Amino acid sequence: DAGVIQSPRHEVTEMGQEVTLRCKPISGHDYLFWYRQTMMRGLELLIYFNNNVPIDDSGMPEDRFSAKMPNASFSTLKIQPSEPRDSAVYFCASRPGQLQETQYFGPGTRLLVL
Amino acid sequence: RKEVEQDPGPFNVPEGATVAFNCTYSNSASQSFFWYRQDCRKEPKLLMSVYSSGNEDGRFTAQLNRASQYISLLIRDSKLSDSATYLCVVNLGSGGYNKLIFGAGTRLAVHP
Numbered sequence: 001d002a003g004v005i006q007s008p009r010h011e012v013t014e015m016g017q018e019v020t021l022r023c024k025p026i027s028g029h030d031y032l033f034w035y036r037q038t039m040m041r042g043l044e045l046l047i048y049f050n051n052n053v054p055i056d057d058s059g060m061p062e063d064r065f066s067a068k069m070p071n072a073s074f075s076t077l078k079i080q081p082s083e084p085r086d087s088a089v090y091f092c093a094s095r096p097g098q099l100q101e102t103q104y105f106g107p108g109t110r111l112l113v114l
Numbered sequence: 115r116k117e118v119e120q121d122p123g124p125f126n127v128p129e130g131a132t133v134a135f136n137c138t139y140s141n142s143a144s145q146s147f148f149w150y151r152q153d154c155r156k157e158p159k160l161l162m163s164v165y166s167s168g169n170e171d172g173r174f175t176a177q178l179n180r181a182s183q184y185i186s187l188l189i190r191d192s193k194l195s196d197s198a199t200y201l202c203v204v205n206l207g208s209g210g211y212n213k214l215i216f217g218a219g220t221r222l223a224v225h226p
């Protein structure tokens with residue numbers, strides 16, 4: 001079975017541009033998570049969805065960040081406008097259901113904002 | 115104070131050595147605990163869950179002390195392939211609510 005799929009794998013953009021990161025969770029998983037990893041702050045939860053509904057977005061840094069999950073097989077994380085401090089690796093993860101706590105991570109998107 | 119604290123290392127050990135990692139967490143309401151492994155430039159992957167009674171998976175042993183809010187991971191007979199960063203993870207939620215808090219990780223380098 002395919003794991004969590006993320007695209008693009010690498011993104012280089014200039015400050016002020018809009019960036020859209022994409023994620024396809026494992027089929028049948030009810031939960032989807034967006035994380036950000038930096039050297040300074042480690043791995044941080046940004047937002048998570050349960051059955052396509054956002055449950056906790058307290059980790060979203062500011063209004064420049066938004067996330068959507070229009071259906072069970074697709075989610076986006078958008079940054080508009082991007083800033084150099086947004087440079088990080090963004091991971092998407094999914095989890096089967098309420099009784100299973102293991103999260104399965106995608107390969108990540110490496111974002112560099114110049 | 116960070117919610118999950120780990121010694122960043124690196125731990126440099128020879129093959130065959132036994133190495134132990136420690137982790138403390140600050141939120142006494144934490145519900146469940148895990149160790150994840152992250153290879154360089156890769157995604158984190160679950161290594162093992164940590165249970166109150168302690169649990170073992172091959173060469174890996176995890177222990178939890180709720181009273182002291184302390185978690186440990188012991189690796190016996192280290193292999194070169196064990197070289198990675200080990201992330202201590204605490205789940206603040208339960209059931210449907212799921213918020214994993216990751217430690218900064220402890221780096222392990224196993225050399226020949």
